[in-house]
Amino acid sequence: MKLNLLRQLQVKYIDFLLKDRDYSVVAGLERSKDKALISISQENTVSMHDIIRETAWQIAGQESIEDPRSQVRLFDPDDIYRVLTYNKGNEAIRSIVVNLLRIKQLHLKPQVFTKMSKLHFLNIYTAGTRDIRFYEPWGLYLHQGLESLPNELRYLGWAHYPLESLPSNFSAENLVELHLPYSRLKKLWQEVPDLVNLRVLMLYSSSNIKELPDFSKAPNLEVIDLRSCVGLTSVHPSIFSLKKLEILDLEDCRSLTSIRSNVHMDSLRYLSLYKCMELKDFSVTSKNMIMLNLELTRLTSVHPSIFSLKKLKILDLEDCRSLTSIRSNVHMDSLRYLSLYKCMELKDFSVTSKNMIMLNLELTSIKQLPSSIGSQSKLEKINLVFSSIESLPASMKDLKELTSIKQLPSSIGSQSKLEKINLVFSSIESLPASMKDLKGLRHLDLRYYRNLSSLPELPPSIETLDARECVSLESVTFPTIAEQWNENKKKVVFWNCLNLDERSLKAIETNARINMVKFAHRHLSTSGDAQAIYVYPGSRVPEGLTHKTTHDDDD
CATH class of the missing domain: 3.80.10 (Leucine-rich repeat, LRR (right-handed beta-alpha superhelix))
Structure with missing residues (x-):
């Protein structure tokens, strides 16, 4: 029944979330898959059919009717309203899943979670016809604050979290995933706890956050999503020392002006700074970087270290209108896609890769392609719409698609x-x-x-x-x-x-x-x-x- 709460999560995270000394989570998932209760995609993501999910809810709902005090999983809006409003929580409760758009107005007391010491999964979310971006948390209020959260929590999801920080006595030691999108947080913690089990941190669209805590106590972090944290002015240096960090998404963090690190990261594969419109200074590298998105930034140049990234496949510099030159003496190994679309001031260009497939130079001021581009034997598509390039190098022989050229x-x-x-x-x-x-x-x-x-x-x-x-x-x-x-x-x-x-x-x-x-x-x-x-x-x-x-x- 726990799987009903964990749809669309990767197997490795479910393993951490359900970790039990007496139970093999992976083996249990395989058995559920064999019984056609779940499906596991090529990306190792678990899915459950809606009919099976509804059936599971009905079974759990029947159990709660027979013995309300032994209720382990709360997902019925009426049950949740009763438990949270009248402080009916107890140690039996392991999980609460509530859609704020389906529940009556909640005015919670500071002690609302005090009796739920064994609560592992708390997911307060919004899903429905209304657009989450314009949703105001009229359905849930904490007028007097929140005294505590259960220290056994492994998954904490709370869309539109209404307070400025998490409770100071929340240890968070068991947390595997923390999802607080569209929150009113100003500071995640007053004092950073031990976050040894934390793998995923989602704070996107929390517009009041101005700075991030020290993440040195979260050595296992793999995913950090800070999209549209428009008030964020800096990124704590400890992020770049995380040995297992794979994804860092800073899209639309429009107050960031500089992202720089002298640490050559090990595991970072995906870094997005798309729409960081005030970003002028950038230098972050990782030996496993695959995708780097710098679209709509104010960079005037690209740091030479970028061209030494051995595994970089996608480099997006679209709409960098202050960029005047992009040049490298290094013949890259893995770069496959390079887009300089709408880099209107770009006049100087010389970047090559033996594996480049797509090159987009639309709306640039480049007048001539470097002769070395002909050595890119795998280049299939080149877009020159409204560019100043007049001809192709004679050495270019393997194109499959050509978009616009002056001659x-x-x-x-x-x-x-x-x-x-x-x-x-x-x-x-x-x-x-x-x-x-x-x-x-x-x-x-x-x-x-x-x-x-x-x-x-x-x-x-x-x-x-x-x-x-x-x-x-x-x-x-x-x-x-x-x-x-x-x-x-x-x-x-x-x-x-x-x-x-x-x-x-x-x-x-x-x-x-x-x-x-x-x-x-x-x-x-x-x-x-x-x-x-x-x-x-x-x-x-x-x-x-x-x-x-x-x-x-x-x-």
């Missing part, structure tokens, strides 16, 4: 792996004839390409061609009729291309017929919603179509 090289046909080209809003005046040699090209997006006057022959591999609003387009070239029978086009759009000459319009119509016939033949024996689309200017329905109309059909 396509005449040798573009040598990009044998290129599958998608996006030239939306491009100002290029012409496309190179070598495009017909792009044997793997499947998607070409030319929307709003207003300077394009002619479209060269394209390879037979093309499946979608979108040239809507190419208002200057006059001519389109197709291969021979015999070669067109090798095509498999599914979508071709020349909407509002009103300057196409008569030869091109006839060629488009012929190409449409060929591909429609092939499409119909291919899908004749299949069921489903398969469709092919051809859109081009004209005032008549093409001959050969048996179902014709000049009216729109919206039904």
